Amino acid sequence: MSDRYQCLFGILDQSALHRADKAQLRDQNLALLLRKIWAGPETTRASLARDTGLSRSSVSSLVDELIDMSLVQERGEGISTGGRKPTLVQFNYQAKYILGLDIGASHIGVLLMDLNGQVIHWKQEDCPVRDQPAQALQKLKDLEQAIYEDSHIDQSQLLGVGVAVPSPISPQNPRYLSPTFMPAWQDIDLIKALDFPQNLTLVIDNDANLGALAEVWWGAGQGCHHLAFIKLGTGIGSGFIIDGKVFRGYGGSAGELGHMVIDPEGAKCVCGLQGCLATFVGSQPILDLAHSFGLNSSDLKELIATLKEGHPKAREVITKTAYKLGLAVASLMNMMNPERVILGGELALAADTLLHPLRECVQSRSLWSSVSNSSILTSTLGEQVIALGAATAVLQKALTQPKSIFMDR
Numbered sequence: 001m002s003d004r005y006q007c008l009f010g011i012l013d014q015s016a017l018h019r020a021d022k023a024q025l026r027d028q029n030l031a032l033l034l035r036k037i038w039a040g041p042e043t044t045r046a047s048l049a050r051d052t053g054l055s056r057s058s059v060s061s062l063v064d065e066l067i068d069m070s071l072v073q074e075r076g077e078g079i080s081t082g083g084r085k086p087t088l089v090q091f092n093y094q095a096k097y098i099l100g101l102d103i104g105a106s107h108i109g110v111l112l113m114d115l116n117g118q119v120i121h122w123k124q125e126d127c128p129v130r131d132q133p134a135q136a137l138q139k140l141k142d143l144e145q146a147i148y149e150d151s152h153i154d155q156s157q158l159l160g161v162g163v164a165v166p167s168p169i170s171p172q173n174p175r176y177l178s179p180t181f182m183p184a185w186q187d188i189d190l191i192k193a194l195d196f197p198q199n200l201t202l203v204i205d206n207d208a209n210l211g212a213l214a215e216v217w218w219g220a221g222q223g224c225h226h227l228a229f230i231k232l233g234t235g236i237g238s239g240f241i242i243d244g245k246v247f248r249g250y251g252g253s254a255g256e257l258g259h260m261v262i263d264p265e266g267a268k269c270v271c272g273l274q275g276c277l278a279t280f281v282g283s284q285p286i287l288d289l290a291h292s293f294g295l296n297s298s299d300l301k302e303l304i305a306t307l308k309e310g311h312p313k314a315r316e317v318i319t320k321t322a323y324k325l326g327l328a329v330a331s332l333m334n335m336m337n338p339e340r341v342i343l344g345g346e347l348a349l350a351a352d353t354l355l356h357p358l359r360e361c362v363q364s365r366s367l368w369s370s371v372s373n374s375s376i377l378t379s380t381l382g383e384q385v386i387a388l389g390a391a392t393a394v395l396q397k398a399l400t401q402p403k404s405i406f407m408d409r
């Protein structure tokens, strides 16, 4: 059993397979083989039968079905163990492509990914998304079009579209963004507004949840079953992976780390509460702090460039910010005891200048048992992490429910 399979899909539960009825059983077995072949490396029908406990005739017929769907390819011959040389089969990672949209509060990103997580194209632009929905939706379409032109891949080759939004999303009703955080979007039906063909699978989720998913599949969280991803951008969001799954809470609102109260007497936050973490660690309060130190950075990128030039005031701003963030992360550690905490977003580009004081603060303010086996790291996936996670959510759905996605087209 490959590590990639076990980490992403868990240990095979044969008894669950046997409980299903016949049609369901065939679909589940098809999904099981699809995931096994996807996880690689190239294999044979006999190995698949051995690994899954399915009969060789079932494996042959299901693999033939996957070949007919163009998801699996035959590829030369393997080594004989006595008789005829077996035919090797492998996943066709370019059978379809997935679009990942990163709708931020102040930027838009569009990414095209193959079925193995390889980024084919990526485009990002600043955009006043929070206040200008019509402009943001138009920009999304423009970037999508530009990606088709550059990649020579068109919409008919898409399997689906994953959409990351800077708002909590109710799994029961993903059409609307939170009026608290995105008031200009409150009457916009996102599914309608995005206007994708109905045969495309569309997955919409909170951006930090999708960042967490990307880290577990492709980034610094690989092999990890308990993880927190913290997105440090215009605001602060966090996504939790608990027992290998994204944890959304009852109504989809889990992970609002930015609204943990750090100072009960503090400034009013965009959410209406007072002294939230976001009033210290969001991009605007950091820039305000920088101004009070005599720095004139117009955005976080500029502040971090000043830091990299070795400016001591910039270092002081980031250190102070790291300590405030550390207060919230220490509580997060005590509550969740994650194996890894991964920081993404622009502020994470401050790297060790942020990490060192943050780790120090977390160590001194959380229980030893909560942090002794945990690490705090910055993301290795860079600015693409959220869009990559959005596309990955579609891939995850395709590999767990292939009939509903691959058979619809």
Ligand SMILES: [Zn+2]
Pocket: 258, 259, 269, 270, 271, 272, 273, 274, 276, 277, 278
């Ligand atoms: Zn708040």
